[in-house]
Amino acid sequence: MSQAPQSRRRATDRTLALAFDVGGTSVRGAVVGVDDVVMAESRVATRTGPAVLDDIAQLAERLLAGLGPADRVEVAGVGVAFPGLVDTESGTSLKAVNLGLVDTPVAAPLAERLGLPVAVSHDTAAAAGAIWADAGSPASALVAVLGTGVAAVTYVEGRPIVGSSGQAGELGHLVVDPTGPLCSCGLRGCVEARAGARGMLETYAALGGDTAVTGVAQLVARAGQDRLAAQVWSEAITALADGFLAVGALLAPGEILLGGGVADAGSDLLDPLQARMRERAGVTAVPPVRLSALGGRAGLVGAARLALASIGPRSEEGSG
Ligand SMILES: [Zn+2]
Known part of the structure; x- marks a missing residue:
């Protein structure tokens, strides 16, 4: 799971990890402690x-340079959430269409350059x-990560469904809507x-929306006064409702957990989504829907936990 250029250390309460969430829009990086405390964050x-x-x-290197010497020596590993x-x-990107990468080592070159063990995981995973662990590891749940894209992991009997190809969860x-906008x-x-x-954002721009709107938070904030913003947000909620109901019809998850940057919309997302699901459910049971407290930090926290689990005894899977 990781490339280790030096002997691994045991995690302590002061141990820190460098965490990276490589998204479609930005690469976010953070210094994260055990118990998920984010000490510093940066993005490009x-x-x-x-x-x-x-x-x-x-x-x-920028994050490390920003730490004092006492903290810098506590950085024990790197976790990368990669699309x-x-x-x-092996820590290799087999195929990342949006990044234009095929069979590209990720962990090895970073480990060599940074002098730290590097663990790489799929970003949605x-x-x-x-999100799932933060919610108390429920036995049955659909966990949706709402960001630049949309993906989900369904847990059944406490285990994620990965599918025969490992590609399950392309929610x-x-x-x-077969007449809807073209997808990537x-x-x-x-x-x-x-x-x-x-x-x-592409749909809003194509409809002639305000060019000052560059993020979903802005779009949602305007939905009360801006007819186009309201339309785009409403269509997004309908699409999510229909997607969740389709998964619900097949797998009947006990609950739905929402994380990712778009979930930072909070009740502006949760309330209309639950109402829309009830309106459109037919015979499908509508499970409770909850917002994860991790929100848009879920990928970073997941990457940090990956790094810490690979160096220390806090995880059952720790390689010691
Ligand atoms: Zn598509």
Whole structure:
């Protein structure tokens, strides 16, 4: 799970990890302690190709430089939440379409440059795992990560469904409106095209929305006065409701947990979403929907836990 250029250490209460969440819009980095305390955070715009690895390394060096000497020596590992298909054993990006990477080592070059062990996980798995654990590890739950894109992990009997190919959970590419906007996958009307941050902002711009709106938080804040913003947000909520109901019809999760940056909309998301699901449920049972307290930090916290678990005794899976 990690590349270790030096002997691994045991985690203590003062141990720190560098965590990175490589998203479609930005690469976020943070210094995170045990118990998920974020000590420092920074981000850069996501570049495609191998340049993204250089960006992660530079972000790491900037974060380390910002720490005092006493904290710097406590940094024991690096966790990276990476998009696309990831081989977690070797820390390799097998395929990341949006980043233009194929069979690209991620852990090894970062470990060499930073002199720290590096663990790499799939971004949705890292974020969903953190949200799920934070919610008390419920036996049956659908965990949705709402960000630039939309993805989900469904837990049944306390275990994530990964599927025969390891690619289960592409909630974002479930088609809910075949006449809807074009999705990055080539289909029309996927959940992500309607409810992903990128899809919402593109639709809003295409409808002639205010060019000052560059983020979902702004879009949601304007929905009370801005007819186009209200329309885009409402369509996003309908797409999420239909997507969750489709999963619900097949798997009947006991609850739905929402994290990711779009979930930072809070009750502006939760209240209309629950109402929309009840309106459109038919015979499908509507499970309780909860917002994760981790919100947009879920990927970072997941990456930090990955790093800490790979160096210390706090996880059952710790490699010691
Ligand atoms: Zn799609």
